[in-house]
Amino acid sequence: MSFSIVFPFGFCYTFGMTDLAQLVVRPATLDDVDGISKLIRSYPDELIARPPNNIIENIDRFTLAILHDEIVACACWQILPEIGNPDNTTVEIQSVAVKQELRRTHIGTKLIEKVLERIKAFKPAQALVLTFAPGFFAKMGFREIPKQKIMHKIYRGCIYCTKHADPFTCPEIAMALELPRD
Ligand SMILES: CC(C)(COP(=O)(O)OP(=O)(O)OC[C@H]1O[C@@H](n2cnc3c(N)ncnc32)[C@H](O)[C@@H]1OP(=O)(O)O)[C@@H](O)C(=O)NCCC(=O)NCCS
Numbered sequence: 508m509s510f511s512i513v514f515p516f517g518f519c520y521t522f523g524m525t526d527l528a529q530l531v532v533r534p535a536t537l538d539d540v541d542g543i544s545k546l547i548r549s550y551p552d553e554l555i556a557r558p559p560n561n562i563i564e565n566i567d568r569f570t571l572a573i574l575h576d577e578i579v580a581c582a583c584w585q586i587l588p589e590i591g592n593p594d595n596t597t598v599e600i601q602s603v604a605v606k607q608e609l610r611r612t613h614i615g616t617k618l619i620e621k622v623l624e625r626i627k628a629f630k631p632a633q634a635l636v637l638t639f640a641p642g643f644f645a646k647m648g649f650r651e652i653p654k655q656k657i658m659h660k661i662y663r664g665c666i667y668c669t670k671h672a673d674p675f676t677c678p679e680i681a682m683a684l685e686l687p688r689d
Pocket of ligand 1: 554601641643
């Protein structure tokens, strides 16, 4: 099985199984900051910008997919505050990006599987995403939830967002995945 990608001017590159067999999914290190920054900046409409220092401060929460020494996908997570109900903890998955030319080759799936494995170690009740790609997360078992259920996320981040006037009319879809805790 192989994937052919046709670039402008007719240049075509074929990724064989051997290429994706080289994919390594691993936690990020501080050497990866520039590569992560570049990948996030390549999606200005879909992702919230992160200054390099924010990536440095959160580097222990990033997971990467690496192909031939290049960062081809990244994702981060953030434990959200839970007031009054410590049994209902939520981890938000953020900054999910797969390099444009490699989308739809299941790299995103492998990345999120690894992120969920890392998150489960903390035993939260659920994972949360706010996303423009609900179809992708639905395939990973996430289900849409009303934004009124994630007021901790709204107050922590969304109210500071300058992209949209109101978190409840923002086109990003809120989706959650319940996580087994045993
Ligand atoms: C969303 C994204 C991370 C998905 O990664 P990906 O590597 O392209 O996804 P995969 O190849 O693993 O897709 C897994 C399945 O979901 C489907 N899928 C992927 N993106 C989809 C989308 N936007 N809508 C519907 N289905 C989608 C794939 O077709 C595939 O289906 P299959 O198993 O039947 O073949 C990637 O497209 C991306 O970086 N998008 C831009 C940034 C973004 O929107 N990030 C999400 C913000 S939270």
